[in-house]
Structures are given as C-alpha cells and as structure tokens.
Amino acid sequence: MEEPKITLGLIAHNNCKKDMLQLITSYAHLMKGHHLIATKSTGELIRKHTGLPVILKESGPDGGELQLGGFVASGIIKAVVFLRDPLKRKSHEPDVTALMRVCDAHNIPLATNRATAACVLHMALFHPEKLDDTPTEESRNDR
Template sequence: MNIALIAHDKKKKDMVNFTIAYKKILENHSLFTTGTTGKRIIEATNLKLYRFLSGPLGGDQQIGSKVAENKMDLIIFLRDPLTAQPHEPDILALMRLCDVHNIPLATNLGTAEILIKALESGNLNWRNIID
C-alpha cells in the first residue's frame, strides 16, 4: 500500500514517535512524506520513503495529486488544529480529495493507530477489492 505521512510543525515529534512505534508495519509499504517530516522520520528510523517538497513548497499538493490519480491508499496527516501556521500544509484540500476518492485519512494519533492496526491485521484491504 502507498501511505502518505504529513505533520504540522508541532506534530512532527508525534509523527516521528509514531513511525518508530510502527516501523515494522510501515517498512512493508511504500511511504511518501512531505520534505521536513520525511527528513525527521529518516533520521529516527532509517525507513525508506519518498520525500516530496516540504509543505510550504507544495508537498501536500503533490500528495494530493497522487490521491487524485488513485495512487495513494492511506494518509496520516497529524495536524495542529490550535496553532497551525500559515506556511504549513492546508488539510482542507487534501481532506476533500480523500473524501472524493474514498481514501482513509487520519488527522490524529488515535485514528492513525486504528488504521495502522487494521493495515497490520489485513482488514484494510478494501482497496484491493475496488481496484
């Protein structure tokens, strides 16, 4: 499965900790990230991933294009709903695309863990049925 990992600045540490905790699951999938988030994940985990541009330069939109092309299966976008900065990726466009194309999108650690555990158990294979 193709999985995108994005995090607002104040959630990057949470994303790194999440990828450390679920490294064994994530390493079996194709991972895509925005630039800075990906750099931090690589430094902490050595996971192999593809880094798009950083969020302010359009990395979230590059991931969105993969959603529109039906080339993304799951997105984890840890967002900071209270203090997101203007330069950070905007989740609204990505959320809309995920809703249009029925792509699971987690915006917090609780939902992200549920999706990862479903992925691990094989219960997130509905995309194989549709495709």
C-alpha cells in the same frame, strides 16, 4: 502468497512531528516493504530515526500537501496520516483543505490525530484489502 504492498502518505505539522515519529517508530517493523511518501521535513525525520525509505515531496507550505493529494487522486496513496496542529492556522490552509477534500472524494482514510492514525495504520498494515474501496464513477455522480 505475498501480502500486497501499500503506499501511505505522511505529513506532520511542526508541533506534531514528535507524535508522528513516535507513531511511525511503533509501527516501523510492519512498514518495511511498504511505500512511504511524505512532505520533506516529516520524511527526513522518519528516515533519520527509523531507517525506513521515504519518498520526499515538497514541504507543506511549498505545495507538499497538494503533491500528496495528487497521489491520492491518481490512486497511488491508499491512506494518509496527517498529524496537524488544530490550534494554529497555517498560511497554506487551502492546501490542507484540498488534501482533505480529495481524500474524502476518493474514499481514502485520513487520520488527523494520533488516535485515528493508530486505527488507520492498523487497518492499512493488517487489512490492506479493505483500502481498495474506491468509489465508482456512478457513486460519485450520485452526490
């Protein structure tokens, strides 16, 4: 039986793109056949250096985080790696917060640093069945 394919969301702030590239490169052999959706410059970097196919969305300041959030809300993206610069405030910070909120609301793993990204990628690539723990409407109403 073939392993289920998953869709991962990938975003990295400019100061974190090198870390993202190192991380994805180390998992590239396992990511073949899975679906990757990324903000524009992050996705272009991954494509160029790994050869992995990446669906590109807008850059972060142009709504890319919101686009990925839409994929999370619709059940398409099953895990997100968002390497963000915690020391630099971004003009599109509300979009970042919205993405984090939608990941929490839909119980989607969200990694915001390299350590948690390695954990999330390991789980997503080796135990994808654990990503299908979507909260029910009833559990959402209990909040």
